Amino acid sequence: MRITTWNVNSIRTRVDRVIAFLERSGTDVLAMQEIKCKPEQFPAQAFEEAGYHVAVHGLNQWNGVAVASRLPIVEVRQEFPAQPTWGDPAVVEARALGVTVEDEAGQRTTVWSLYVPNGRELDNPHYPYKLEWLAALRAEAKMWLEADPNARIALVGDWNIAPFDHDVWDMAAFEGATHVSEAERAAFFAFAEDGWAEVTRERVDNYTYWDYQKLRFPKNEGMRIDFIYASPALAEAVRSAEIDRNERKGKGASDHVPVIVDVD
């Protein structure tokens, strides 16, 4: 089974490109972030015609997550329990969608499509929101592992954190910025303490994001911020991982590229 996560930066703008990727890559389950639309605006028909079921969680033009699957979807969860709110009035944003699929043998796999808050600046309220969001997710996810140690669960998406200095092109450019702070990195690595394994790091070395501005892509000035954390049972089944850098090329590209894993 091939699982891909991709921050598509508006599905309505990019639907043809996403469908072409699905067919070319042979992805079975695609977790999307930043779909930037409501469910009724999601181009579901294009996915269905390509042979995919879809689950969509979107409130407005901000954020939004979705999952497309060739395997039947047997359970969908919008938000995770105790997901922190943002704004006034307080809203549980569309940043998490848990989809369970079932293969021909009856084996179930749950993929959480996650769009971690950006944080904006270190002195912006969005930054503590980001840290609280990650801590709340960690607490919930730990309970999922405890409830079923053999569960196949993937926490995938745009984590908006560069865990290591070499995950950005130049640390000097991130002096005092979010994405590289010690607190964010600690929040990211904390998942590993509970048994989650980030399964792409040891198999592929590349950035997953290049800013649209300042010729970041031609200069290969990118960031590695999209990751796949797997439960112990799923991590054991991972066979390979890829980052499809070619998807950043050409007109009409998202600023993120697909991150792919193959699991037995």
Add this chain to the structure above:
DNA sequence: ATGGCCCGCTCAGCGGGA
């Protein structure tokens, strides 16, 4: 080469992205 911001919403300017 892979190219100099791009998205949605509302209509020219802005909030958000990282």
